[in-house]
Amino acid sequence: RNDLMTETNPNYEFAGERYTLKDLRDVPREHLRLTRALGQGAFGEVYEGLYKMRPGDAVEMPVAVKTLPELSTLQAENDFMLEALIMGKFNHPNIVHLIGVCFDKHPRYIVLELLSGGDLKTFLRESRPRNDRPSALNMKDLLMCCVDVAKGCKYLEENRFIHRDIAARNCLLTAKTPGRIVKIADFGMAREVYMSDYYRKGGKAMLPIKWMPPEAFLDGIFTTKTDVWSYGVLLWEVMSLGYMPYTGCANRNVMSLVVSGGRLEPPPNCPSLVYAIMTSCWHPEPPQRPDFATILEKLAGCLQDPETLATPLKPMIGLTESGLQIR
Numbered sequence: 001r002n003d004l005m006t007e008t009n010p011n012y013e014f015a016g017e018r019y020t021l022k023d024l025r026d027v028p029r030e031h032l033r034l035t036r037a038l039g040q041g042a043f044g045e046v047y048e049g050l051y052k053m054r055p056g057d058a059v060e061m062p063v064a065v066k067t068l069p070e071l072s073t074l075q076a077e078n079d080f081m082l083e084a085l086i087m088g089k090f091n092h093p094n095i096v097h098l099i100g101v102c103f104d105k106h107p108r109y110i111v112l113e114l115l116s117g118g119d120l121k122t123f124l125r126e127s128r129p130r131n132d133r134p135s136a137l138n139m140k141d142l143l144m145c146c147v148d149v150a151k152g153c154k155y156l157e158e159n160r161f162i163h164r165d166i167a168a169r170n171c172l173l174t175a176k177t178p179g180r181i182v183k184i185a186d187f188g189m190a191r192e193v194y195m196s197d198y199y200r201k202g203g204k205a206m207l208p209i210k211w212m213p214p215e216a217f218l219d220g221i222f223t224t225k226t227d228v229w230s231y232g233v234l235l236w237e238v239m240s241l242g243y244m245p246y247t248g249c250a251n252r253n254v255m256s257l258v259v260s261g262g263r264l265e266p267p268p269n270c271p272s273l274v275y276a277i278m279t280s281c282w283h284p285e286p287p288q289r290p291d292f293a294t295i296l297e298k299l300a301g302c303l304q305d306p307e308t309l310a311t312p313l314k315p316m317i318g319l320t321e322s323g324l325q326i327r
């Protein structure tokens, strides 16, 4: 983590300032109503809910609520609090907004803005072209999603925050319809709904190997250039409309493949300008990888290139996770 918070030291450094729990807005539990379960988070169930901002208000704000079960270890309590502290310090349109916390008693809650478009990976998979329906998305839609995530990453980079888990599963959309905004929405290196993405390395620590550069999974070195590598894999996820990277390849084989110079192939119909950004993010030497400002410039170039924009997301024929499929 960026700044290990020990049991006795509930402080957190961000952007050169020091914060403690008292900096987090306390949400009165009685103003919160959990309506339905959204799925299993790393710590506990995540719910959709409604939050009455001011007691007299008629209107209630839709929220997402991360819960920490009563029977949690001190480490889990710490991680939960640290995640809230981390999210509470960010202020950017492409990073999920923390509304507040309920830490007065168990079960503890982290209250987030609800992004009702759901996660990016699911959205991409749902948007794949089918015989009955050509894809609802075009190349511009995909590139705009990538731009949003890159803007969020640039903010983190500017604040010297290393995310360590940039991936489509950890990004959410404000809506599925045009005008959608994508936000980075998970900061816990959390083992979200896609458990299989995390490789059980030794003990319980699970690492998203397929999104990590060699220096990270070999030597545990994490820098902002780690996030750049992961962002390159996220680009690949977006352009493939939500495929699992290195489909069918086990994590340990990915490690040896990548160390010996192997890389992800361009997804079907991926414009060469976009694939060039991906491969630049996967340079073996971290300093040689672009920063997010450069990535944004290159994406802007793609968005101004007619040939790139005209590339169709036509039905693909190929091996998918569920076997050979003709679409």
Ligand SMILES: C[C@@H](Oc1cc(-c2cccc(S(C)(=O)=O)c2)cnc1N)c1cc(F)ccc1N1NC=CN1
Binding pocket: 038, 039, 040, 041, 046, 048, 064, 066, 096, 112, 113, 114, 115, 116, 117, 118, 119, 169, 170, 171, 172, 184, 185, 186, 192, 193
């Ligand atoms: C913690 C949770 O946060 C949220 C989930 C959804 C959300 C997630 C899925 C579906 C829908 S919905 C209402 O559009 O069906 C909304 C909407 N807003 C959130 N703030 C989350 C953040 C992520 F970055 C990735 C996955 C999840 N989870 N956790 C459990 C399930 N997803």
